Amino acid sequence: MSSSTDETLFHVVPDEHGRFGGYGGKYVSETLMSALVELETLYRRLSEDEAFQSELDEDLATYVGRPSPLYEAHRWSAVVGGARIFLKREDLNHTGAHKVNNTIGQALLAKYMGKRRVIAETGAGQHGVATATIAARLGLECQVFMGEEDIRRQALNVYRMKLLGADVVSVTSGSRTLKDAMNEAMRDWVTNVDDTFYVIGTVAGPHPYPMLVRDFQCVIGREARAQSLVQIGRLPDALVACVGGGSNAIGLFHPFLEDADVAMFGVEAGGHGVDTDEHAAPLTAGSPGVLHGNRTYLMQSADGQIMETHSISAGLDYPGVGPEHAWLKDIGRVNYVVANDDEALEAFHTLTRVEGIMPALESSHALAYAARLAAQMSSEQTIIVNLSGRGDKDIHTVAALDGIEI
Amino acid sequence: MSRISERFRQLTARDRKALIPYIVAGDPAPSVTVPLMHRLVESGADIIELGVPFSDPMAEGPVIQQGHERALKHGVSLQSVLDMLREFRQADRDTPVLLMGYANPLMHMGYAVFVEAAAAQGLDGLLTVDIPPEEVDDINRELKRAGMDNIFLIAPTTPGQRIEQITGRASGFIYYVSLKGVTGAGHLDTAQVAHRLADIRRYSDLPVAVGFGIKDAASARAVAEVADGVVVGSALVSVAAQVVADGGDAAAAIDAAGNLLLAIRQGIDCIAS
Structure with a gap:
């Protein structure tokens, strides 16, 4: 480890703008900004809320x-x-897989926010399956965006998601893989932002996602x-x-x-x-x-x-x-x-x-x-x-x- | 006063609403773009919005996504978009042009390098879909130095306090996104738009143009009743692409887009009479 690094730094990232040093931030279209602010505000409150944390811990123990x-x-x-x-x-x-640690947490956030529908992007299908699983358990409508190329490579997980009641949307734009599935999920979120929670599967995306996915993992x-x-x-x-x-x-x-x-x-x-x-x-x-x-x-x-x-x-x-x-x-x-x-x-x-x-x-x-x-x-x-x-x-x-x- | 502000001032004096066509630079082919821009001006465009192709156009619906993909297949880059602008300016010094695109190509070129090159080619404004006020300071510094306008989006979901935050950084005009959704979506609610424009005008004297979901003379007229300008994108991109897909040549594609814009211009101008 670099001796010049201040150890306390690790506690304070990201800053209030969602930045890790010069990285991170919120580079999204204006339509999504208030949804991100709402999510961050709720998350910061719930991450210190005992009832939320004990519900999460209980799920991690007895369900995961x-x-x-x-x-x-x-x-x-x-x-x-x-x-x-x-x-x-x-x-x-x-x-x-590890993906469920995060989808449980985000699905609980969706529940607290009163959203009736969740969407997700998936590459290998593990995050899609983990999202579809939690949606089934909480009775939420679930749509998973997946590149056409990945659907071909991961037929088993596609079928698992369908069995779980999720709708798998084949993404045919761009390279037809994970990045394009994420574009398509963002487009859906912009359109249905009022009733939809976007369950991002990794520590990327706009703030607060990299922070909250990290915390759940x-x-x-x-x-x-x-x-x-x-x-x-x-x-x-x-x-x-x-x-x-x-x-x-x-x-x-x-x-x-x-x-x-x-x-x-x-x-x-x-x-x-x-x-x-x-x-x-x-x-x-x-x-x-x-x-x-x-x-x-x-x-x-x-x-x-x-x-x-x-x-x-x-x-x-x-x-x-x-x-x-x-x-x-x-x-x-x-x-x-x-x-x-x-x-x-x-x-x-x-x-x-x-x-x-x-x-x-x-x-x-x-x-x-x-x-x-x-x-x-x-x-x-x-x-x-x-x-x-x-x-x-x-x-x-x-x-x-x-x-x-x- | 910037060319964009000057243009809005002239329009207001003539009681005319701004018509702002959007096309993707290099779509359906790079050789079409400059002649198409001239035709759009002849057909009643007041400001031209030129889309910079990007591999991951997150805010676009399928029609404009495909426009980006076609342009990229022709190898169109941010640099070639600036070259097109230079060519356009050789014959048209008056029509304001703004670029609409995504952060990464600009950031990759470097904000300062981009703004200097763009100013030299006669660019008037920039609208970056994924640079909200929270992330805008770095590029705004460069734009201000060059006297270029930064056009911001305001959405149906933008609360009042944010409107103020945005208009405080904006210049030229405000672009109101008429609906929750991607470009080319089909659920425009004009009454809702009118209501929101009144909110925006409480915070700013800047002209407000409205885009997303305006596809023909009727919807353009309805929006122009309440807005200072109307942006038309997907409909133009779609009509030109369709001509090419049906085997038409560049001239036919330019005619089709020009005729559609002309019809929209006439629709908007009916309001005054």
């Missing part, structure tokens, strides 16, 4: 199944060599921190998480930010390699700009057009990243690195075979980097990897790469 275990992957650690590796098992949450890091003190007897030496928009990573990292001895690695999707045009690694190979309501690192052309991205995992296939990550990169608190498609795939197979845990392809990027990192560390040292989701949804993708038709 928290706390999620911290599991020591002995056999996988032995295979990769070096440090002891622990997995934070977000894949065991209800709906199979911090349960991951709070638990992991307490569990490591009990199970390891001290804090871990390193944390590793994949970064698309970055919600599972910020959820794990944030409660450790002031622990200067804990190193942090956010793993972006290297696709076919960051030296090609086919990747999704804006922090590694992009530059700052404005997309979807916030200033952050983006994949963009020389003319400031947003570029199409590539990743084997639909959930990381996004040209932007949460503004807090942009700030954490610039101040040097978190290291942002990449794992390519083939490395993620190899990690997927290895973990499945030696631990009997099938990781999501998104989480497999974190595993791939953790394997590299562990090999350079000693057996006295420890790493926590956020296993952000389960891999069942990716079986078709993996099978197709292996030349198998299911």
Whole structure:
């Protein structure tokens, strides 16, 4: 950690304008501004409201199944060599990923605001499923926007959302992936802002979303921190998480930010390699700009057009990243690195075979980097990897790469 | 006085409402844009609003989104939009032109570099959909230095206190978004618009133009009854694109858009008589 960083900074971001250093903010059309102000005002009040917090905690315990275990992957650690590796098992949450931590929180906000309808964008489908799930439980109408290309890649999750009663809208504009689904969700929100709550799935979007999604996901890091003190007897030496928009990573990292001895690695999707045009690694190979309501690192052309991205995992296939990550990169608190498609795939197979845990392809990027990192560390040292989701949804993708038709 | 303010002053003196057509620069093809701008002026445009193509036009409905996509396929960039403006200015020094677009291409070029280049080509104003007052100070500083107007949106959801915050930073005119929705939406409520314009005028003496959902002479006339100006976008983009899709050439597309604007001009001018 940079010695010049004032540790108390981590408590005060974002500022009242929603800025993390020079990132974040509220770059949206005027029609949405009062909805964002209303949301922020309510959220700031409810985040200190005991009844709201205890309702949230109750849901996390009895509906999501928290706390999620911290599991020591002995056999996988032995295979990769070096440090002891622990997995934070977000894949065991209800709906199979970390996404539900946030949708529960936002759905409660929607309920307190009296909204009858929720909308969401989704890439891999995990956030869409998590939103549809909560909508079913609370009796809210739910519409999920999903790129045509992602609908093809994630047929299983599309069907799950439909079973849950959600309407899945195929987005055919632009690159037909997550960024276009987010554009379309914004357009719907502008039109139906009176009765609709927009459940954003990651720590991006206009303020207050990056802040409130982070806060809801911090349960991951709070638990992991307490569990490591009990199970390891001290804090871990390193944390590793994949970064698309970055919600599972910020959820794990944030409660450790002031622990200067804990190193942090956010793993972006290297696709076919960051030296090609086919990747999704804006922090590694992009530059700052404005997309979807916030200033952050983006994949963009020389003319400031947003570029199409590539990743084997639909959930990381996004040209932007949460503004807090942009700030954490610039101040040097978190290291942002990449794992390519083939490395993620190899990690997927290895973990499945030696631990009997099938990781999501998104989480497999974190595993791939953790394997590299562990090999350079000693057996006295420890790493926590956020296993952000389960891999069942990716079986078709993996099978197709292996030349198998299911 | 800016060219935009001067234009509104002249219109008021002649008891005429401003007609502000919007087209996407480079759509349906880059060679069409400058001749189309001239035709729009001949057909009764008072101010031209030129859309800067962007890969992620969040506030646009399907018609204008496709216009952005077509322009980008032709490789149109912010720089090429400025080149089109320079070409337009060679034959027209009088008609105010404003650019409407999104923050990222401007930010990527650099606000200071953009404003200096745009001022040199004779740009009069800028409307950036995703730069609300909270984020506007950096670019406003540059615009003021160049004497260029910053046109702000006010929406049906904007409360009174915010209207004041916006009008305090605005110049040229105010753009009132007639409905909750994207460009080209079909649920314009003129009575509601009239009510909101009265709210805005309580805070500002700037002219107020109304856009979103105005597609023909009748809806333009209804809005012009209560507003100082009318913006027409999707209808023009759509009619030109349709001609090309049906196999028509550039001249036919320009004719179609020009004729539609002329009909709208006549519709608006009926109010005075």
